[in-house]
Amino acid sequence: MTDRLQGVVPLASDPRPTHIGTHTFHGLAPGPKLLVLGAVHGNEVCGTKAIQQLLQDMASGQLCIERGTVTFVPVTNPLAYQLKRRTGDRNLNRNMAPSAIPQDFEDRIANVLCPLLDSHDMLLDLHSFHTGGAPFVMIGPQNNSGTLEPFSQAEAEMQLALCTGAPRIVEGWLDTYARGVSRRAAAPVVTGSARAQTLVTDPNYGVGTTEYMRSRGGYGVTLECGQHDDPQAVEVARRAIVQTLALLKMVSLPLKSTDTEREVLRLVDVTDREHAGDSFTRAWRSFDAVKAGEVIGTRHSGAEVKAPHDGFVVFPNPRAEPGQEWFYMARRRA
Incomplete structure (x- = not known):
């Protein structure tokens, strides 16, 4: 096993890796x-x-x-x-x-x-x-x-x-x-x-x-x-x-x-971050429950992003790149 795979942190100047270890x-x-x-x-x-x-x-x-x-x-x-x-x-x-x-x-x-x-x-x-x-x-x-x-x-x-x-x-x-x-x-x-x-x-x-x-x-x-x-x-x-x-x-x-x-949930929707200025209303955690109409975030434009239905926030990512997934919504499996 190489030092890199053992967890030694390489220098930022290290060359790109040339292999993966199995x-x-x-x-x-x-x-x-x-x-x-x-x-x-x-x-x-x-x-x-x-x-x-x-x-x-x-x-x-x-x-x-x-x-x-x-x-x-x-x-x-x-x-x-x-x-x-x-x-x-x-x-x-x-x-x-x-x-x-x-x-x-x-x-x-x-x-x-x-x-x-x-x-x-x-x-x-x-x-x-x-x-x-x-x-x-x-x-x-x-x-x-x-x-x-x-x-x-x-x-x-x-x-x-x-x-x-x-x-x-x-x-x-x-x-x-x-x-x-x-x-x-x-x-x-x-x-x-x-x-x-x-x-x-x-x-x-x-x-x-x-x-x-x-x-x-x-x-x-x-x-x-x-x-x-x-x-x-x-x-x-x-x-x-x-x-x-x-x-x-x-x-x-x-x-x-x-x-x-076990609780079984189904992902039903995904919302993208549109601008670096889009922000959450609070520090959401995966599986925080929300009610329909509850404000989850605010767009850079000031528009509110609301929960479309009762459910759960999943994969909230406050550092998402614009154009990529910001958060998912889930419901309990019927």
Whole structure:
């Protein structure tokens, strides 16, 4: 493992990374193939730290893979990690697809990451979030044969979500994002490069690691382990990895009960930040409840942004770039 993957902070003058590090363990009995990702966003390092702890446990013999294959990627986007920010050239967790002619660093990462996803059966992607709040896990759609995100493994994916221990389960990402892209394309906020503008108005821009995995016949969840700097987020990530290994019977450890009732919410809308002067009325946290008509933010123009219905604010990002997601709205699953 390189010093960079061990968490040593590189100098700002360091050259751009030229590789990503992976760690694969093959059990001597056949079984599933699990991929675990950390630091898809470079400032979300709880997964990185949890993976590093577990690699040490494996090196010392405290944790042993007995069945199947698990691959750990402690730092999936090393440029963003090096810069200690969410992105390198762009958001790696959008427009996830191989590129015949890569145009940025994340395209080059995707050309390595997509084949890695192709070669595994399921994915645990470890993230954290800007503002306070409890951990939650994001799942894909119900089984369907539609055109947006056809899927046939909803039951297995739900079991994976439950074993992470997150108290909330959130669904509805891709169709909500697609509606946002449609509005964005109809009334674009011109910001950044032409490349950035093209990406954020591309319907495929909502496709990230889990969406790509589902499109290839696998399944996966995104676990939001807590606020970026919360030390408990590392333990949430660590527990989720170990419990996933237990669920898949890859290790000889008991699976903790998943009988606890979970709140299931569905994303239903997304609001973009239009101007750097747009501001929230308060420091919203994910899953803060709002009533229809409640003012969530104020545009630079002075116009109020109100909740369109009773529900919950999700992913509020006071530092969102103009033309990108400012916050989502969710409702309880009917």
